[in-house]
Amino acid sequence: xxxxMRSRYGRRMRHRSxxxxxxxxxxxxxxxxxxxxxxxxxELVGAPALWQAPLQVIETVTGxxxxxxxxxxxxxxxxxxxxxxxxxxxxLGRHELADERMLVVVDDDxxxxxxxxxxxxTAGVERDRASTSIGRRKADVSLRPxxxxxxxxxDVDRATERELERLAVRPAVRARSRIEQAGVVxx
Amino acid sequence: xxxxxxxxxxxxLLLLAVIALAGAALLLRPEIExxxxxxxxxxxxxxxxxQLGTILPIAIIxxxxxxxxxxxxxxxxxxxxxxxxxxxxxxxxxxANLIEGILRRELDxxxxxxxxxxxxxxxxxRTLLAEVQVRRGADLANVHRRVSAAVATAxxxxxEAPPVVTHITTGLRTRFAGSTRTH
Numbered sequence: 001x002x003x004x005m006r007s008r009y010g011r012r013m014r015h016r017s018x019x020x021x022x023x024x025x026x027x028x029x030x031x032x033x034x035x036x037x038x039x040x041x042x043e044l045v046g047a048p049a050l051w052q053a054p055l056q057v058i059e060t061v062t063g064x065x066x067x068x069x070x071x072x073x074x075x076x077x078x079x080x081x082x083x084x085x086x087x088x089x090x091x092l093g094r095h096e097l098a099d100e101r102m103l104v105v106v107d108d109d110x111x112x113x114x115x116x117x118x119x120x121x122t123a124g125v126e127r128d129r130a131s132t133s134i135g136r137r138k139a140d141v142s143l144r145p146x147x148x149x150x151x152x153x154x155d156v157d158r159a160t161e162r163e164l165e166r167l168a169v170r171p172a173v174r175a176r177s178r179i180e181q182a183g184v185v186x187x
Numbered sequence: 188x189x190x191x192x193x194x195x196x197x198x199x200l201l202l203l204a205v206i207a208l209a210g211a212a213l214l215l216r217p218e219i220e221x222x223x224x225x226x227x228x229x230x231x232x233x234x235x236x237x238q239l240g241t242i243l244p245i246a247i248i249x250x251x252x253x254x255x256x257x258x259x260x261x262x263x264x265x266x267x268x269x270x271x272x273x274x275x276x277x278x279x280x281x282x283a284n285l286i287e288g289i290l291r292r293e294l295d296x297x298x299x300x301x302x303x304x305x306x307x308x309x310x311x312x313r314t315l316l317a318e319v320q321v322r323r324g325a326d327l328a329n330v331h332r333r334v335s336a337a338v339a340t341a342x343x344x345x346x347e348a349p350p351v352v353t354h355i356t357t358g359l360r361t362r363f364a365g366s367t368r369t370h
Contacts, residue, residue, distance in 0.1 A: 001314075001350040009314065009352050018196040019265035025203045026261055030254035037251030040244030054247055062214065072214035079207035086200035097331055102338060102351035104331060110355050114327035127324045166328050 006103050013105040016090035025082055093134065098168035106169075108134040114167070115160050115175060119143055122159035123151045129184060139164075139175040147183035191265050199261070269306040273313055274349055283307045283315070286341050290317060293337030299325035300333070301360040314350040320358045330355060 001009075036054050043053045052060060062068055093108035112132035119141045120130040129144045141160055145151040160175035212219060216231075224231060274281040287305035294300045302320040307313045317338075321330055334353055342348040 005314075005350060009350075012193070013352065013354065015193070017191055017193060018200060019191045019261075022196050022199045022203075023258070023262040023265060025200060026254070026258035029203055029206065030251070030258045033247065033251035033254045037248045040247045043244050044241070054244055068214050072211045075207045075211035075214065079204045079211060082200045082204035082207060086197045086204060097327075097355075099331070099335065099353075101335060101342075101348070102353055104334075104353045104355065106327065106355040107357060109357055110321055110325065110327060113324040117324045117326065163328070167331070 001101075001103060009103050010096055010105065013103070014092055014094045014096070016092055018085055018090065021082075021085050025078075028078065091136065095134075095173065096170040098170065111167075111169065111173075112139070115139055115141055115163055118159045118163040119156045119177060122155050124149070125151075125184075134173065137171055137173055139173050141175055141177040142180060143177060144180045145183045147185050149183075151179050153177055153179050269308055269316070271307065273305070273307040273315055274345065274347070275313065276347075281345065286315065286345070287317075289341045289344060290334075290337045293340050294319075294333055297330070297333050298322070299330055301364055302358070314352060317351060317353045319353060319355050320360050321355060322364050323357070327355070 035050075036057065039049055039052070039054050039057065042049055049056075051057065060067070061071055094105050095108065095111055097104040097106055112134045115132045115134075116130035117127055119132070120127045120143070123130070123143055123145060125143065125146055130141060132139055132141045139160065141156065143151060143156060156177040156179070157175065160177060164173055164175055220231065271283050272280050273283040273286050283305050287303060290303050290305060294303055299322050300319055301322060302318075304318045306316050306318075308316055317334070319330065319334055321327075334355070338351055338353070
């Protein structure tokens, strides 16, 4: 896999596609037009309208103050949501792992699990006593120690950093650990 | 991962946003004229919809047909790209299931891997997307090493090394599998 392909696929895998949003937005735009088109056909063939003739529909919407403001507010809301969707980066919670042969993309919850595992193993506690939240460039590891057994924060930091180095995560992530004050009885 | 053009998706969303905001501006035209345009000495001519007569229904029908065609075309063509042919060379084609089988066999016994699925993408030079579902709290470095070894075995058996994207993920199986393997 060449660098160009790796970069392209890496970007596609780490960012959300807006295909579903585009399809939904197009149908939202098309449905009122379809209704007006049906009314238009009925008007052209001289059949009674389902509700009102197209021009009357427009006059009704623009004539009633509350209805006009309501429809305008809905259109503004839809417009703003679509603008955000068009311009937001749409990052997915994923990172890449260095690999010469292939592109490896890992979900952040899997990465978080690996860091929790490393932290818990260093602290000598069960895995479910460590939790990790991953951002784009940092990971916060939280650990509940066993009551009566001191856990070195530096050791946990070293273990998680070592794990991140071993995995060669991209974009690079820095881990920071926090040992909770309240411990738990038992392992 | 699909072949959908991501830039076109964003462009379509931007266009639809502009249309929605323009529609809102038309509905709020009296207020916009009163508070923004008139103080600035600007006047906008009336749309004169009532003077359009029979052109308006025909214009609406044409617009609606176009909107439905575009919506149908976009909906039906999104998400395409994946199929079952992993490698196509001269008269020989290799099914993605075969490579998926090789990966599964190689990862069989690796307790932290729950499921492997492989699909092929792209018109020219097929790219393989291997989705590897793992247990909660899996040893990621070990999973990565095992998947790399499995892909190397597949390369050896196939006699070539197609581009591979490996996605290490979780899913429903992860939710029900628990964090450790039990025998």
